[in-house]
Each structure stands twice: as C-alpha cells, then as structure tokens.
Amino acid sequence: MLRLSGVRQVYGGRVALALPAFAAGAGEHWLVLGASGSGKTTLLNLAAGLLRPSAGDIEVDAQSLGALEGGALDRWRGRTVGIVPQKLHLVSSLSVLQNLLLAPYLAGLPADRNRALFLLGQLGIEEQSGKKPNQLSHGQAQRVAIARAVMNRPKLLLADEPTANLDDENCFSALQLLQDQSRECGATLIVATHDQRAKQRFEKRLEL
C-alpha cells in the first residue's frame, strides 16, 4: 500500500529524514514514533505528496508519486489521502458542514451531503454542523478534522500528533476514532506522534 524506498529528505542542508525502506500494507494501522525534529511530519508530508523527497521513491497504492505533476498530484491527494494535520486548520469562515463538503469539492468529487451528516452523527457532533469552527471545543474541532479527512473514503489516512494536548481519556478516544474510521474506509492508517501513551493501541510501530 505505502512503500518508501531509499528516501532521504534534506532540508536546509540538514537531513530531516533518512528511511532506507518502509512498507505498510493495505488496512494496516501504523504508529510512527519519534521525538520532535525526528522527521515524523516530514514522513507524512512525503506520503501525502505535499513534499518531494530529495532522493528515493514513494509509492502509494501502486502509484509512484514522482510520476504525478502539479494539479494531477493535488487531485490524486484529494481523492486518495485523508490528512488530519496537527493544527487541525479548519476553514474559519465556513460552517462545520461546509468544511466537510469542501473535501469532495476540492478533490473534484460530487458533494455528498448525506455522508457529511452521517459522519458528523457517527462522531457525535451533528448538532455542531451549522456552527463556525471557532465556536467549537478543541475535541469537537478535532472530530471535524477527522470527519473531513475521511469524507472522500481515502485509501491512506494520515494523522499528525492527534493526541497532543489531550488528557488520557480523550487521547484514547481520538485514537479509537481514527482506527474505527480507517477500518470503515479500509484505509491504511499512519499516526505520527511522540506520545508514548499511543504505543499500547498500535501493534505496528516505526521508531524514527
């Protein structure tokens, strides 16, 4: 599903990530562990095609990312990869529901309002659908970001530090949601974190 071979990422003369080989199978749940600055976010950005590797090759679902250019890469990302960024980054001038509908629209897919409402219901935030992101609690906003990431049924779901600033209870429920949602889509899940609490929920781990 996700395969990195001989990947090196040099940033500002410094090696941000060097990963000779890594492969995650379809539907697998991986935890990428490492201290800050160890290249976790870089790995996620490479897998999402948001960064080009300095060397090496990345394949997602048998698609070599080096072969995709410009708009085609953006389009591919929108349809194949779901991303929950660390700083959620919901669009503040749009409502929660509009934030979800943004995902299919920008990926060039038909607007699936029913799926958006279904996801909000599943994550227990359907009452918030008309609110603006700044009216939400952090936990609610994170659920919206997760729902947005799985709107287009991605094959690869990436989450960057999803448990930061969460207490134990919310930490585990956030991880649970990610695992449930990726199982639902049949997506490969990759969670990057420095949070040692996450270890107990994942069998497959990559330490950077």
Next chain:
Amino acid sequence: MNLVAISLAYLRARPLATALNLLLLALGIATITLLLLATAQLEERMSRDARGIDLVAGAKGSPMQLVLSAVYHLDAPTGNIPLADAQALSRSPAVKKAIPLALGDSFRGHRIVGTNHDYPAHYGARLAAGRLWRDPMEAVLGAEVAAATGLAVGATFTGAHGLSDGGDVHEQEPFKVVGILARGGTVLDRLVLTSVESVWEIHEHAGATERKEITALLIQYASPLAAATMPRMVNASSALQAASPAYESARLFRMIGVGADVLRAFGLVLVLVAGLSVFIALLNALEDRRYDLAVMRMLGASRAKLMGLLLLEGAALSGLGGIAGIALGHLCAEGLGAALKAAQQTPVTGWAWHPQEPWLLALALGVGVAAALLPAWRAYRADVAPVLAEG
C-alpha cells in the same frame, strides 16, 4: 459548495472591509455614471432643440448669447432687429424656412414667444388640448407650463415685462389660453407661444416702438451651400448678426467639457483608490488565510484553483461595487433631474441607459481582478507543507 460560495463566505467573514471596498468602488462608478448620463442627455437635448436650425439671425452682440436666447431660451436676448430686415432675409433664395421670434415678456418665469405656426411645426409638436392661436392675444402653453401653472384651455393670464418673474404686469392685455401642447421633450415644453402680433400689441399699448421689430429669426438653409454665404451676408448688414447653433453649442460643450473631464478624472481616481483598497484587503486577508489556502491544497485543490478563488473574490467584490455604483449613479441622475425640473432647466433622468455603462462595469471588474492578481499569484506560489506545520 463551490468557488463562488467560498468567495462569498470569505467576503461575509470580513463585513467591514467588504463594505468599505464596495462603498469606494460604488462612489467612483456612480460619479462616472452620473457624468455620462448628465452630459449625454444634455447634449442630446440641446442637439434636439437645435435640430434643423442652421442659423440664428438677431441683434449684434455675443453669438453664444444669441443662440442661448433664441434656440434654448436660456439667456436674455441680444436686442431686437427691424422687421423689414428680417423679412428681406426670409425672402432670400438661400433660405428654406425662416421662423420669426419676438421675445420680451414672460408668464411666471415662462417665456412668452411671439412666432408663427412654423415654430411648433418645426419641432413636430402636437396639441394635447384645444387649437393653435389665430387671433392676437391667444396663447398656447407648453406642457410643462401648463403643468406648473395649472391653466387649462379657456383660462386667461397676463404676461409680465421681462424674462424673469417680477416685471411690470401688462394688466390691460390678458392672454387667453386656446391650446396646450403635448410633451415633446423639446424647448417648447417650457414656453408660452402666441402670435408675433400679440407681442407687438402689448408693447404698442405700453407705448414702446412705432417701428415693427422682432427679436430673432431661426433659419433653415435651402442648400448646404448657403452655409458659406449666408452668415457673411447677415453680418454685413449693420444691425444683424448670424450665429450657428451647432458651432456655438459645440463651443459651449467644450467649455463645460473641461469641468466634466475634471469630474470624470475624479471618478476614475475614486475607482483606482477602490482598487488599491481591494488590493490591500485581499493581501491582508491572504495573510490570515495562508492556512486555509494550504488546507485547500491538502484537500486536493490545485494551485490554479486557489488562484481562481482569489481572482473570483476580487471580481465578486468589484462586480457588486460596479452594479451598486451604476444604480447609485442613476439614482443621483434622477435626483438631479428633479432638482433641475424645479429650476425649470433642461431635465435629466435616471431612467435611461448610456451605451458606455457596460464598459463601466468592465472597468470595475478589471480593477478588482487586477487588484487580486498579486495576492492570487502569492497564493499560487505558496508552499503547503511548511504552512501546515506552523499555526
């Protein structure tokens, strides 16, 4: 969810900046619209009033004053000319039509014009009520005069000496209204027409002149060749001068034109300032929206789509401002028309389009899109990954 909806959502999210930009653009476009409407309608109106009149012969003085007084009935006449001279001129083979005008009196600020039936016929005037004058002291009212004074066919009134209100009233010589003209959008609307004899009668009784005089003669040439000889012939006569309405009104518009140009430049400056304001607003907004734009890229939007989003926002803002400005311009034109009507001047209306208005909208859109270009380019160039990592 589409780009238009997203653009509008962003505009709504900053109501103050959006309102300010709309206002600036609307004011600039409204100024230009008003100018276009007012000058075009005035020119149209003035050329309609002067249509078919090739030359005005009257007493010596300022040729522009002669045209303004005899054709547009705006200024005081230059004086009177002997009837014999006028008749000699009328009989010239170069003259196809010669309409005599005898001015001097008014009725509540409306000029009483002694003339013959050729004058209303020249403007294709139709009667709304009654008939044209036959005997002395019978008068026909223009549509605006009738509306303003409320006089109907059969009513009588007395004229006052002079062209403005408050002259000596000719009490002994009442006029009788025998007809009212239909509104024709010409100078006739604000005149009182009667026979030349009526004007003479009043002034004979008032002890004025023994020699018969008229004020001016409106001349239509028999052939274009007359334009070369006729003015010289008239000017050669000691008491007469000739003035060309086309030339004098062109001269007048050149003088007014300087003012109109200044106002137009002012409107253009307003539009450009609005463009600058849209530019700054979009650039500032871009700073707040780096994350949103990065997230959109993350969700699959191409660079081109983000660029399109910002251009669309500039276009939406300026399009709305342009439409509001044109509407405001028409409203102001209508207001100006109402004010001019009260002053019995040539009216202006907001209920008419100017063929250049689509270009005004294009100007507004162009300014908005141009203002959005640099922000759009910056959005196009932005790198996503580092932006997503901060926050």
